[in-house]
Amino acid sequence: RHKSSLGEKVTFQNIIDNKYLLTTVIYKNEIDKPIKQTAIKVIYSIRFGAKNNGYISVAEILNYKGGKNFAKVVALPVKPKMVGKLLSDDKKDAKGKLYRKEYLKIANTTGEGFVSYWFYKYSDNIIRPKLSFVKLYKPWNWLIFTSVFLDDINSVIDKKLKNLKKKFST
Secondary structure, three states: OEEEOOEEEEEEEEEEOOOEEEEEEEEHHHHHHHHHHHHHHHHHHOOEOOOOOEOEEEEEEOOOOOOOOOEEEEEOOOOHHHOOOEEOOOOOOOOOOOHHHHHHHHHHOOOEEEEEEEEEOOOOOOEEEEEEEEEEEHHHOEEEEEEEEHHHHHHHHHHHHHHHHHHHHO
16 A cells, blocks of 8 residues: 555555566555445445434545534435535534534544434424434544434333333233
């Protein structure tokens, strides 16, 4: 591997018949392209949660210091038209919390963690607490995250507890 003005190159060399040196060079981003495309397809296929409405999103960090265009949307299954759009770290939740700044803080420190914030739930106009798990994949500067409304988690827990109580009471 070596760096050039156009990016990192990967070189493979092989000696053939102890006479010939075969050299192949490719830019690392060309190797990564089909792998990223496959990862995005997998991300779009994943759904989870009590009502199967959970999903995974990806943003590519462009500036670890933050700012108006700190990241670009790579995958957003619920809003595919957002792919390629730039994100600002000054986005506020329903109560005024700058939750993307917390995402960025995690990217710059531990590389993974949880962020809580408030959002309007899709089915009504009530602000509800939401929890995101954020993970940085540094080789691609990908910030991978997923979130869930806490009342959805609570309903799943309540169902499980009810089933357990029923199971142990008989």
